[in-house]
Amino acid sequence: MPDPSEDGDVLVRAEGIVKHFPIKEGIFFKHQVGSVQAVDNVSFEVRRGETLGLVGETGCGKSTLARCIMRLFPLTAGRLTFDGADLSTLSRSQMRPYRRGMQMIFQDPYGSLNSRRRVGSIIGDPLAIHKLASGVERRKRVQGLMEVVGLNPEHYNRFPAEFSGGQRQRIGVARALALHPKLIVADEPVSALDVSIQAQIINLLEDLQGEFGLTYVFIAHDLAVVQHVSDRVAVMYLGKIVEVADVKDLYATPRHPYTNALLSASVVADPDQARTRDRIILSGDVPSPINPPSGCRFHTRCPKAQPICSTEEPLLKRGAQDPSGHLAACHFPVADGEKLASEKATILHTVEGFLAEAPT
């Protein structure tokens, strides 16, 4: 695999990113009693002009990782470069000039907009903060942005409460676009929206990418949405990236058992397929990130777990039959056509057991 940094193809490079949140106790004299290992030793890169999808379930650290890329808080460890500049240890004020190049779209179209400020002032905020435009000039640029994202520029003076959820998300997109960033990190940008509105925002994001040559990090828990928008996809589990690949490879030949389980569990809007599909059962719940399992963090729920999985942490590596760029962190990657444990049979067993025992 050639090193992509040689040809300047990489916009974001993350090496060994670690983010632990300390848990403190005490009223007067706080002392640390533990830490939430939200992101633990994660490495990846985002190439210019691509959409990197980041999927995983609640608590897998995907949103924390997004905020690590945005440097919204200090990194516990690791190296983060953006457009060739090392951002890993910059202070908040040192970060300010770089913020023009990277912007974020948030999940909650209600909470992410200040309800006490007018839409024009919200979208114009980045221009004001970076002192790029003021007065009439700022108003003109904001109204231009509103048009680009499909909002009526005449609504410049309205408050967010006067817009529907989808329109609010457009406001968030316009704000992110105001500085013409290179990178947009979108944290679950459509998951709070109604189905028909989701498609509007996805299309808008796709159009803007083509128009402005944007690079996206797109975070979602909906595998179908991620498949639709992404060029490459990284799957996270409990603070680690367990598999990363081009979207086609990942959905066609998932190697990590967790990716397999996730894919088999995602429901498809097709009654024929949805009913014939057999799902892979995962035992138990996601362990706590305060005290994650040793070795491979997935071993407590993995249908293929062996003794080595609990002692030795698998590294992201390419399988022999996989194309370059398809990496999985598993000691026993799933082979083509291999079947994992079935859910239907297991659940049927439980149901029959219950009905046999329960008094009628």
Next chain:
Amino acid sequence: MTLLAVDNLTVSFPTADGTVQAVRGLSFSVDTGKTLGVVGESGSGKSVSALTMLGLNPGADISGSAVFNGQELLTMSQQDLRKIRGADIAMIFQDPLSSLHPHFRVGWQIAEAIRSHTHVSKQDARSQAVELLRLVNIPQPERRVDAYPHEMSGGMRQRVMIAMALALKPKLLIADEPTTALDATVQAQLMELLVQMQNELGMAMIIITHDLGVIASVADEVLVMYAGRAAERADARTTFFSPHHPYTRGLLGSVPSATGVVGTRLTPIIGSPPSLISVPTGCGFHPRCPFAMEMCIDEQPDLVPIPAGPSHTSACWLPPEMTGVGIAMDTARQRYASTHRGARSAKLPGVIAAVEGATVYA
């Protein structure tokens, strides 16, 4: 056999800003042992109608009828309704925290639910609670039975809710967005569990959701709701493969399919769902509909039979034979709206030729 028949249900709430017309003349039925999927966006009235049937909407103005197992629910006293709720009709809500009492152990809450409807000893009720927790896949049910709701994860609390709902083996289970807050792996597991319990117990289910994937995997029949009314009603395959109502087609065009061709563009529905205080005239969908005609603005369509599928009905003025999914909504809208807004439906067949399974533009 029809277990539940809802006829012309209307629910409205007076508020300071005006009357919210949450449900506007909804009719549907559910057969014993079948699963009805109710799909719609927020504000379509799908949850309100379910809550109303169970008498859980105080302060609402209600008319119409809802007959369950030969009994009229809407005029029933709260006391009689309470007997039916839980025992014959059980309900699962989206947010398990709001339906579990925070100060009591979950096992006790399940046992109480059992004891309030049947005569069993405390000991028996408790052991039934343990078995129920085991059924819904809660690890170490003997220990978890003594846990408080806040000691459990969201997924586990939802499983407790399901256990409680299944405790008395109801004839009808109403699940309102039962898995929306849950992760895919947990969601799949619980839906599978519900389906298998249904098969074994022969209970009917109403699954209320906005997730077409959930509908596709469990529903026998699908009711598509929009702005408080039924837009379309059909069996699952017809709904997904040859829908009639433009709203249903719009919904299908809005979801990226995990198996679909990568790189294709989604075809969203324009605009946003309407305010229920000022519902559009005529067909509630007409401001967003790519096929809207003058009559759609003036006259409200009723559910009429569509020949494409068995028991397929749709509330749309488009010709009944015009079904299919492969519709380029944007193009249709531009072309059709520019030349034919105001045209009467008589002109329609000339503009759009319907063929089996899909529609093309002439």
Next chain:
Amino acid sequence: MSLSTVEAKASEVPAEDPAVKGIQGRTPLQLVVARLRTDRVAIISIVVIVLIVALAIGAPLIAAITGHGPTDTNVDTGTDANGQPLPPGSAGYLLGTDNLGRDILVRIAFGARVSLLVGVLATAIATIVGVVVGLFAGYYGGWLDSILARIMDVVLSFPYVLFAIVLVSVFGSSLELTILVIAFFSFAAIGRIVRGQALSQREKEYVEAAHSLGAGNLRIMFVDILPNLVAPVIVLATLLIPTAIIFEATLSFLGLGIALPTPSWGNMLSDAEGVGFQAWWFYIFPMMFLLLTTLAFNLLGDAVRDALDPRTERIFAGRRKKKPA
């Protein structure tokens, strides 16, 4: 950006979104005003406050009309033949006179100036200090919060009357000192609320959004968070005014606030000490005005809170407002 793409995208959104109709163009302030206008108690309170303000502003006018200054001891006309004070309704003295023959109506009018001035100024100072301290404590957290929050706790648990006695004995009583003492003991009440609100607002996504745009801490605090605290601060400030007025009256009553002969409602009450039932008008009128003023402000504060808090809308509507699914 080409025009065609703009058009294409604009076409995806209809100009008039039906979901938005009905709330168009109404700012949060307009909504609050509209709700206040339907609240009878609020209207009456406002009328009372306006009348008392008019009384205070018109105090010199009243003095001119009656011909009695607030400190004039009207030796000839202000007492009866026996040198006793005149009861209300006496010729030229609508509310009677006190034992020095001073016109009670005029003194009350001038006392209203003191009360309102102290109430409003002390509250304004307390609000500004409280908001700044609370914002810094809540937004930054950590050691700064620990120090500021402890200071506010100490202030709130201080025996303020004792403190005022000490200050007055050192500096002598004056209007400025009264205002500063009241402001000092009131800012913590606002500061604590603002701190709590800032703590919760800090975690909101819009703050994170501002941070991701590159906004500095001061900008986030004063441009983003502060407008979200306006509602509770307004309510609290409205409720602080009557507290400050009573505080002033208490201090003046004890001889620690406004020094005689300058009239204030508090020292008028203290003058009335020992007169018993005979000269009831000495204390009844200042007390009535004190009560009326504080009651009006308190009721207005409650009304503003109800108007600002949309959850109380349901109570007004008389029905449970349920958001449909």
